[in-house]
Amino acid sequence: MKKRGSKTALTMSYPNWFYLPAVITFAIFFIWPTLSAFYYSLTRWTIFNATFIGIENYVQFLSDPMLSIGLKNTFIYGILTSGLKTILALPLAVLLTSGIRFKGFYRSLVFFPVLVSTIAVGITFSILMQPNQGLFNVILASVGLPRVDWLGNPKLALFSVIFVDVWKGIGIATVIFMAGILAIPQDYFDAVKLEGGFYIKFRHVIIPLVRNSTFTVILLSFIGGLRTFDLIWAMTGGGPGFASDVLTSIIYKQYQAGFYGLSTAGNVILFFMVTLLVFPLRSFFNSKEIEV
Amino acid sequence: MTGKKKSPSAIAANTIVFLLMIAVFVLPFLYIILMACKSAKESALMRFSLPETNLLFQNLGHVITFRDFEMFRALLNSTMLTVGAVTLVVIFGALFAFVAQRKNDRLAIIMMGLLVAGLMIPPSVVPTVSLLRTLGIYKTLHGMILIDVALFLPFATMIFRTAMTGIPRDLDEAAYIDGAGPLPIFFRVILPLLKPAIVTVVVTSSVNIFNDFVGPLYFLPGAKNVTAPLTLYNYISQFKTEWNLLFANVLVVSVIPLLIFIFFQRQLVSGMMGGAVKG
Numbered sequence: 001m002k003k004r005g006s007k008t009a010l011t012m013s014y015p016n017w018f019y020l021p022a023v024i025t026f027a028i029f030f031i032w033p034t035l036s037a038f039y040y041s042l043t044r045w046t047i048f049n050a051t052f053i054g055i056e057n058y059v060q061f062l063s064d065p066m067l068s069i070g071l072k073n074t075f076i077y078g079i080l081t082s083g084l085k086t087i088l089a090l091p092l093a094v095l096l097t098s099g100i101r102f103k104g105f106y107r108s109l110v111f112f113p114v115l116v117s118t119i120a121v122g123i124t125f126s127i128l129m130q131p132n133q134g135l136f137n138v139i140l141a142s143v144g145l146p147r148v149d150w151l152g153n154p155k156l157a158l159f160s161v162i163f164v165d166v167w168k169g170i171g172i173a174t175v176i177f178m179a180g181i182l183a184i185p186q187d188y189f190d191a192v193k194l195e196g197g198f199y200i201k202f203r204h205v206i207i208p209l210v211r212n213s214t215f216t217v218i219l220l221s222f223i224g225g226l227r228t229f230d231l232i233w234a235m236t237g238g239g240p241g242f243a244s245d246v247l248t249s250i251i252y253k254q255y256q257a258g259f260y261g262l263s264t265a266g267n268v269i270l271f272f273m274v275t276l277l278v279f280p281l282r283s284f285f286n287s288k289e290i291e292v
Numbered sequence: 293m294t295g296k297k298k299s300p301s302a303i304a305a306n307t308i309v310f311l312l313m314i315a316v317f318v319l320p321f322l323y324i325i326l327m328a329c330k331s332a333k334e335s336a337l338m339r340f341s342l343p344e345t346n347l348l349f350q351n352l353g354h355v356i357t358f359r360d361f362e363m364f365r366a367l368l369n370s371t372m373l374t375v376g377a378v379t380l381v382v383i384f385g386a387l388f389a390f391v392a393q394r395k396n397d398r399l400a401i402i403m404m405g406l407l408v409a410g411l412m413i414p415p416s417v418v419p420t421v422s423l424l425r426t427l428g429i430y431k432t433l434h435g436m437i438l439i440d441v442a443l444f445l446p447f448a449t450m451i452f453r454t455a456m457t458g459i460p461r462d463l464d465e466a467a468y469i470d471g472a473g474p475l476p477i478f479f480r481v482i483l484p485l486l487k488p489a490i491v492t493v494v495v496t497s498s499v500n501i502f503n504d505f506v507g508p509l510y511f512l513p514g515a516k517n518v519t520a521p522l523t524l525y526n527y528i529s530q531f532k533t534e535w536n537l538l539f540a541n542v543l544v545v546s547v548i549p550l551l552i553f554i555f556f557q558r559q560l561v562s563g564m565m566g567g568a569v570k571g
Contacts, residue, residue: 014391015474016399022388022445023403025380029442030410033423037416045418047425101306108557109317115549117503117521120542123528124324127535133338135323167316227414230505234525248506251417255510260418267416278412 034271041268045260057265066242070250070266073158074273077246078225080159084166085173085221086214092170093177094206107178111171118168122234125164126151129235154243157236161244165231169224173217180213181206208290215285219278226274247273327539328352335536351540358537362515363523363544370520371548373433374502377440378494381448384441385493389452390482394461404453410446415439417510424511436512440501448493455489456482491559499549520545 041057043050061067096107113121128135129150137147150160188205229248232238238245238253245253247270254263319340327335328351329343356363388407392400420439421430429435459482467477483490501507505521512519518526524541 014394016391018387018391018474018478019403021380022384022407022449025384025438025441026407026410026445029420029423029438030415031406033416033419034413036419036423040419040422095309100309102310106309106313109313112317112321115499115503115553116546117505117524117542117549119503119505119521119524120324120546123524123538123542124320127327127338128320128323130338135338135340223412233505248414252509255418255421260422264416264418267414267418270414271416274412274414 037264037267037271040261041265043261045264046258047260050261053261057262058269060262061265061269066245067250067262067266069242070245070247071269071273073244074226074246074248074270076158077162077165077228078222078277080162081165081169081225081228082218082222084162085170086217088166089170089173089217090177090207090210090214093174093181094202096174097178097181110174113168114171116168118230119234121164121168122231125167126235129160151236152240154240157240157244161232161235164235165225165228168231169221173221176213176217176220177210180210184209211288211290215289219282219285222281223274223278226270226277324539324542327535328543330536332534332536335534335539338535347536348540351536352544355537355540355544358527362518363541365516366518366520366523367545367548369433369517370502373436373440373508373519374498376433376437377444377501378498380437380441381444381497382490382493385445385448386452386483386486386490387478388445389449389456390478392449393453393456394464404449407446407449410443411450415443417506421510431512431514431517433512433517436507439507439511440504443507444497444501448497451489451493452486455486459485488559491556495552495556498552502549502552520548 040050042052042054044053044056045051062071092110096103096110100106129137131137131147131149131152134150136150141147149156151157184205188209189201192200192205227248228246229252232244232246232249233252236244238249242250247266251263251266251270254260254266323340325348326340326343327338329346329348331344331347334344388403392404424430424435424439427435429438463481463485464477467481472480503521504519505525508517508519508522509525524538524545527538527541
């Protein structure tokens, strides 16, 4: 335990009621809904009453392909956005901490999409990806490549949204990596200076020493990816059909349709998905953390 | 880091980087602006081109006056929501982090753990709607504010707790010896020293709350409650063929987050980097 200092008689006490505003708000508006969701997910629930029906909602969720596709898509979305952001943001951060010109300008550019409403970004890109006149296809056609139906092709729609998600979110990942790189003591770079090349520096200094940042980026973007809603809703609405539906979009659709119990079961499934994937990943990362 | 010799290959590399950056991060925004300047007919062609005549101000005017100045109501609602929620997040989070970091006993650690779980666990939406109905604050701005406080507290508390480790305990004790009670110590000693962390929390949460779409979609429906991102959503159907107006709308709702960022930019980058390294 810590030493209490020499002024024992004068050591001040910190009042417990300082906890209360945060704890009360969090308990009522976050913990309570989270816990009550477990009960409501086992009911047929309308605005007026909830009838207990056991695990029927879950059975329906996992057996109906219209609903279970959300599980698969959510997983793909989480893995791919998190992986791509990590792979692309690290070199970008190396570039933006190097001696390159216009560094400050580039930093602002990369961070800019983070500030813009996701709905606005979604609308913009769905127009850029429009099959006939959209700019993406105009560019493809001008170099003689076939046009692509980015959002209308059921096999492709989810990946098109993932692409935009990476574009919008890469700024945060880059800032985290930049912080990690700037925190590496200069000695390490000096140590490999004689061995030369950029590759040595990147492979043997930067990659091992930004490990904590890498973990943060992977975790944050994975959690964000599993919980995503806005972008999918603005770009495809889960379509075509339900090809790009994720759990959150299904939760919303069932809510709109008045199936509150089913919607809440989706919420609980998402809860388990996040806890079962993220908590183990987090403790694994914690065990591998390094002191720079 | 490397020598700044201007070899031809370095110049070529610099140019390629510059062009790539512009293509990836500037052109989409330029496209938004160009579209917002066009006539409805011209914007329907979706070209990346200069407008025949610049109709930007006309389009902005149309977007702002649309539906009896709904845009003003939306911006006002979003601003009140943001200011209210962020103020409470900062005060509640800092009060909590102050005592939790100083005591660091089992109770503090357990509560901190619960809050951190809130960073990962997705909010349960329909039970929250039902809770708000029971409390009689469904479809109200203060109900939405309280939800946002609960959702953004975990991040704020984590940042503040990290920042508290950098504020020496001696300062509290010195103020205590001078006869200050816990509240004056908090407001006069601790809060001013938390400023960099506060900037980080204010910027990240205000941009996120201002741009939040999901929250108002579930908890704040109704025309009089419209918020800035919802105007976009509401207009998608109305402006189906009038892309120029939709993009003018994008410009209008992007101004405030941009201003927040520009205002705090310098302090933010250092604050965020400091937090990321330690946290």
